[in-house]
């Protein structure tokens with residue numbers, strides 16, 4: 640199995656890049672795990688309490704479950720990947736049966752900041768976009784897809800997202816083998832990554 644880690648700040652375009660990479664690859668050969676699926680379940684908290692969680696700090700992620708799931712996939716076992724709701728700020732009761740594939744992509748803001756997880760990647764990619772561009776994309780996406788308003792997005796950006804980005808995410812770029820500049824759609828970089836994957840999977 641070839642394991643590819645794709646990190647980058649929020650709104651950098653990780654999810655978009657993943658879709659662009661897997662679009663032209665045989666469906667049966669590629670699987671995706673999202674770090675977002677591994678936000679810790681917080682059933683013990685009220686909705687109001689959940690809105691106060693710092694979702695950009697590594698402690699908000701159940702990294703031990705994520706590492707355990709990736710180990711299972713590497714040994715050929717399927718996993719039940721949790722499903723997270725950004726509207727409820729909590730894990731749902733659903734899960735997605737995820738089978739091991741020749742290529743497994745793990746994507747998320749903090750995946751290169753966690754040493755054990757990072758060491759499991761054969762290729763480490765960081766998607767970079769300018770912070771203004773990322774904030775604009777995040778505003779539009781969170782309002783249209785994640786049930787937020789402008790005040791929520793901007794408050795979160797100022798209070799937790801930006802400081803956590805500077806403390807944990809930006810420094811993890813140093814671990815990347817490949818940095819994809821994604822201020823505009825970067826088809827050349829996507830083609831290069833696809834070529835590398837095709838070579839590895841034969």
Ligand SMILES: Nc1ncnc2c1ncn2[C@@H]1O[C@H](COP(=O)(O)OP(=O)(O)O)[C@@H](O)[C@H]1O
Pocket residue numbers: 647648649650651652653654655656776777780821822823824825
């Ligand atoms: N290169 C790009 N140019 C313009 N918009 C983009 C680009 N890449 C992604 N987007 C848009 O920005 C938003 C955030 O992208 P997404 O892939 O969800 O980022 P991430 O997964 O890193 O948070 C989405 O609405 C997406 O369509």
Ligand SMILES: Nc1ccn([C@@H]2O[C@H](COP(=O)(O)O)[C@@H](O)[C@H]2O)c(=O)n1
Pocket residue numbers: 648649650653675678694695724725727728729747748795800
């Ligand atoms: N309930 C939540 C959980 C997370 N977030 C934000 O999501 C961002 C990570 O996801 P991307 O797809 O953008 O990489 C992260 O910056 C968290 O602030 C949230 O808003 N609500």
